[in-house]
Amino acid sequence: MTPLARISAAIALLDALESAPRRPADGVANDFFRARRFIGGGDRRAIADRAWGVVRERARLDWHIDRTGAAPTGRLLMAAYLLLVEGGGLAGVEAAFNGGQYAERPLTQEERRCLTKLEGQPFLHPKMDEATRLNLPEWALPGLRVRFGDSLPEAAAGLEGSAPLDLRVNLLRTSRDAAAAALAAEGIPTEPTRYSPWGLRVADRRPILNTRVFQDGLVEIQDEGSQLIALLADARPGMKVADYCAGAAGKTLAMAATMGNRGRIAALDVSVPRLTGAAKRLVRAGVHNAETHLLEAGDRWVKRRAAGFDRVLVDAPCTGTGTWRRNPDARLRTTQEDYAELITKQRAILDRAASLVRPGGKLIYATCSILPGEDEEQVRDFLGQHSDFDAVPLAEAWADAGMQGPPPGEGPHMALAPHSHGTDGFFAAVLRRRA
Template sequence: MTPAARLSAAIELIETIDDQRVPAAKALKEWGTAHRFAGSGDRAAISGLVWDVLRRRASIAWIMESDTARARLLGMLKLERGLDADAIAALCDGSRFAPAPITEAERSALTSNSLAKAPAHVAGDYPEWLDPYFAEVFADDRVAEATAMASRAPLDLRVNTLKAKPEKVLASIAHLGATPTRWSPIGLRIELGADARNPGIHAEEAFIKGQIEVQDEGSQLAALLSAAKPGEQVIDLCAGAGGKTLALAAQMQGKGRLIATDHDKRQLAPIHERLSRAGIHNCDVRTPKGEGDALSDIRSSADLVMIDAPCTGTGTWRRNPDAKWRMRPGALEIRLKDQAEVLDRAAALVKPGGRIAYITCSVLAEENGDRVRAFIGRHGDFSVEKPANVINGLGERAYLFSRAVLISDEGLLMTPRRTDTDGFFVSVLRRSA
C-alpha cells in the first residue's frame, strides 16, 4: 500500500470506531482480517496512524475546527507527525486510493491554527471532566504531564534473574536495538517509531527460555520498591496474569513462600504457563471458588502483601489511548470502593512488622494518596514508610530517581513526563510490631 492509501484506510477505520463504538484494538484486528492483502508493514503503519489520532483527539479537533475522521487524521499529521500543509497536501492528492485533495479551509486550519489559547484539557488531550483531578495533582504542569501521557510508549522488557543476567540477555537481543533502562537494573528498552511494528518478542529464544518478560519499567520499579526478600511469605493479592508475581519471585530468588490470587479467576488463566516458563517453583496460585476466601487459612502472617490495585488506568493511556475517551466518572467511584475493600482485606493478612505495597497505575490523587490516608484512618496500627526510604532500595539509582518522581507524604508517583515510564503510584504501609 502507498502512504496515501494507508491514510485512506486509517480514515475508514476511525469512522468505524466512531460509528460502531468499538474498541480500537478490535476494529484494527477485524480490518486486518478483512484486508489480508495488506502486509504486516501496512497494518503496523495504519495502526500507528489510528492510535496517534486517538492520542491527540481533542487537540486535533481544536486545530482543525472539526471532529470528523478525516479532519482528525489531517490534524494528527501536523501535531504528532510534524508535517506541514504542503506535505499533507502531497499525500492527499485525490489519486487512486488516496484521500481527496485538502480544501482551502483545511489548509488554512493546518497553516494558521494553534493550541495557544486552548483550554488545558484540550491542549493535554484528556476528558474535560478530569481537569479538576489533573489540576489537583499537577497544577500548572497538567498540560505537559498529559501531553507526555499521550505519547507512544516504548517496549520494555524485564530480565528474569532466576535464569539470566541483564548483560547476557542484552547481547542476545542486540538485533532488536534494545538498551538498558534508566532506572530499573533488570530492564531493557526497545524504542518504537511511529510506523514501527512491535518486534516478535514471543518468538525470541530469550523469551521462550523464560529469560525475559514484557513489562513496563514503571511496573518493574513498583515491584522492586516493594522489597520482597528471599525467605519471606509474600502474597500477590491482585495477581491477574502474573506480571508482578514473576517479578516478586525473582526478587525472592526462589526462596520463601509466594502466593498469587485474584478475585477474578479468569484473570489468572495465563499465570500457570508463565510461572513454568520462568522456572518458578515456590509460587502457590490460589483460584477463588464460589464465595469462599482463597486465603481463609492465612491471618496476620504475611511479611508482604502486594496490591496491584484495580484502578482507572490513567497512567497507562500511552498504551491504551482510546480508554481515556471512554472513561466516565462512574468508573472512578467503582474503583475507589474496590481499592478500599482490597486494602482492608490485605490488612488482615499482614503480620506485625509486615508491610503492604499499595500500587496503582493511576495518576489521580483520589486513587492514590487519598486512599492511603483513608486506610490509615481505619487501621491505626499501620503507618506509611517514608518514600525516601522506599526509594533507597534502588541503590545507586535512588538519588536521581528521587529527583524525578513526584513525592508526597503517602507515596511516590511516576509519570511518563517525569520518569519516562507509565504512570505508577507506590506506597508502602507498615504494620506496627
Template sequence: MTPGARLAAAIGILSEAETTRLPLDRALERWAKANRYAGSKDRAAISAHVYDVMRTRALLADRMKSEAPRALALAALKLAGGKSVDEIAALAEDGKYAPGPLSEEERAQLEGAGPAGPHDPRNLALNYPAWLDPYVERAYGEALERELAALNQPAPVDLRANLLKTDRETLQADLAAEGINAQPTYWSPWGLRLSSPRRLRGLKAIREGEAEIQDEGSQFVSALLGAAPGDKVIDYCAGAGGKTLAIGAMMAGQGEILACDVEGRRLKRLRERAKRAGLFNIAVEELGPGGLTGMEGRADRVILDVPCSGTGTWRRQPEARWRLTPEGLIRYSGEQAAILEEAAPLVRPGGLLLYVTCSLLREENEDQIAGFLEKHAEFETLPWSACLPEGWPRPGEGAADFLRLSPASTGTDGFFAALLGRAA
C-alpha cells in the same frame, strides 16, 4: 497499498476500536492478521496515523466539530501530518480503496483547522478531556503542562531480565546477536530498554522465559515490596502477572506466592508465564465475592496493584483518556477502597502492604491511603523506599512517604506506590 488505502484502513481501525473498546494496539493487530497482504511499511504507516489521531484527538475533534473517526483521521493529516487540504482531498480519492471524496463541510472544516493557540483551553493542546481539568490541576499544579505533554509521547519498550535464568548483561548480548540494540535502564537494575520498538513475542529470550516485557516503572514498584526468599506473598490483583513474576525472581523461586484476580482467564496466562520463567512457587486463585478467605494474618507481604483509571499509561494507551468518564473514576475509587478493606486482614502483624496504581490522580492515590488509615489504626505509612534493595537508585528528593513515577520525571510509565506496615 496506496496512500488512500492506508488512510481508509486507519479510519477502519479507529472505528473498530471505538465500537469494540479494544485497546488500540489490539485493534491494529487484529487488522494486520485479517489483512496479511499489507507489508511492514503499510502497517507502520497506518499505525503511525492511528496514534497521531489519538495523541491529538482533543484538538482534532474541536476543529472538525466531530468525533467521527473519519473526521479525526482527515484532520490529523493536516494538524499532525502537515498536509494541505488539496493534498488531503487527493488522498481521500486515491483509488477504489480510498475513503472517498471530501464533503463540502469536511473541506470547510479542514480549511479553518489550525493548531492550538493561546486562547484555546489547555486541554486541546495537551490532549485530555476537559472534565479532567480540576483533577490534573490538583495532581500536578505548576508541573501540569510538562507532565501531560510527556504523556503524549510514544512509549518505549522495556524488558526485565529473569535473574533465575540469566543476567542483564547476558540478555543484552543475546539480544544483540538477534540484531536488537538494547540499553540498560537507569532505575531498574533488571531492565533493558530497546532502542526502537518492534515485535518481540518470537524472541528466543521471551520464548524461554529469560526475559519479560515490562515497563521499567513496573519493575521498580515490584522491588518496593522487598520480598525475600522464604516469604509468604499475596499478589491480590495479579492480572497476567508481570509484577508477580518480578517478585518471584526477587525471591529466587523460594517461599510462597499466591496470585489472585477476579478474572480467571488472566490467571491462566500467569500459569503459563510462570512455568516458562522457572517459577514453581506461584499458586493462583480466582477471587469470588468477598475476596480471599482462610488466609487472614498469614501473609508477610501483600501487594495491591488495584484497578485504576490508567492515567499513568496514557502514552502507551492514548485511547484510554477518551474512555474514562466521571462515573468511571468514581467507580474505580470505590473498588480501590473495597480492595484495601478486603486485603488488609491478610497481612500478618509486623507485615507489609504495598498499594500501587498506574494512576496520577490524587483521588486514586493519596486520598485512598488517607481514607484507609483513618479506619485502620493498626497500619502506618512507611517510607516508600524502606524495603528497596540496596544499591537501587532512588528517584525524587526529600523524605516523601509516597512514590510517584511519571514519563516526565523518570521516563517510565506513571505509577503511585504507598508502603504500609501493620503493627506487630
C-alpha cells in the same frame, strides 16, 4: 500497500474504534488486523501509527472540527490530522482522497468546506480551553493540578509522547548483562534502565516476541516503573507473598525472581483469562513457587488465610492515567463516573487485602494512576481506618529492598511520571502492619 491505501485502512480502523467506544483500542485493532491477514507487518505498523496519531490528538481535532459545524467522522478526522498535524495542506489532503484504486473516495462538498476553514489554523489554537490545549479530560484536571502544580504543562506533554519498550530480565535464568548480550546478538540493542536493577530499555520499538531471548523466558516486557513496584515489595526467599489483583502476573514473576524461587506466591485475580495467561508466563519463566487463584463471590480463600502473608501487593484497578501515552484511547473512554466507581472499588480491595498481612508484614498499594484521589488520598484514608498500619517512608523502603543511592522521588511514597522519570506514571506506598 500503497501510501494512499494505508490511509484508507487507517480510516477504516478509526471507524472500527468508533463503533466500540468502551472497548480498549488495542483489542479492537487486533481484531481488525486479524480479519485482514493480507496486510503485512510494515503496512500494519504504518496503518496503526497513523490511526493512533488521530486517537492521541482526538480532543484537539474534535475542537477544531466542532468550530466548523461539521461532524467528526473517521474520514474527516483523518483529513484534519493530515492537514493540521502532518501539515500536508489542503491540496495534499485532496491528493490523498483522490478516489483512485485502493484510495479514499474524493472529499465531499461538506468535508472540503470544513477543511477550507481549518487550513492555515494553528493546531494549538490560542482560543482552546485549558483541558483541550493540554490534551487532558476536563474531569481529571483538578487532581492533576494537585499532583503537578506549576509543572502540569510538562506533565501533560510527557503523557503525549510515545512510550519506550522496557524489558525485565528474568534473574532466575540469566543476568542483565548476559540478556543484553543475547538481545544484541539478535539485532536488538538495549541500555540499562535508570532505576531498576533488572531492566533493559530497547533503543527503538523492535519486535521482541519472536526472539529466542523472549521465548526462552530470559526477559519479560514490563515498564520500568512497574518493575520498581515489585522491587519495593521486598519479597525475599522463604516468604509467603500474595499478589492481589495479579492480572497477567508481571509483578508475580518479578517477585519470584527476588525470592529465588523459594517460598510461596499466590497470584490472585477475578479474571479467568488473565490468570490463564499468568499461568503460561510462569511456566515460560521457570517459576516454581507461585500458584494462581480465582477470586469469586462467596470465596472464603482470603478469610481462611487472614494474617498469613509476609508481603501483600495490591496493584489496584485504576483509571490508568499514568499509561495514557501507551493507551491514548483511555483518556477518551474514561469518565468521571468511572473514576468515582474505581475509588470505591480500590477502597474495598485494599481493606480486604490488608487482612492477609501478618503482624510485622508489609502491604504495598500501587496503581498506574497519577491522580491523588486514587493514590495518596486512598493511603491517607486507609491509615485513618487501620490504626495497626504505618506508612514506611520511600527512602526506607528503597533501602530495605537493597537499593543504593536515592530513590526516585523525595516524597513519602513513590510517585512516578513520564516527564520526570521516563517511566509510565505509577504510584506505590509501602505500609507495615505493627507487630
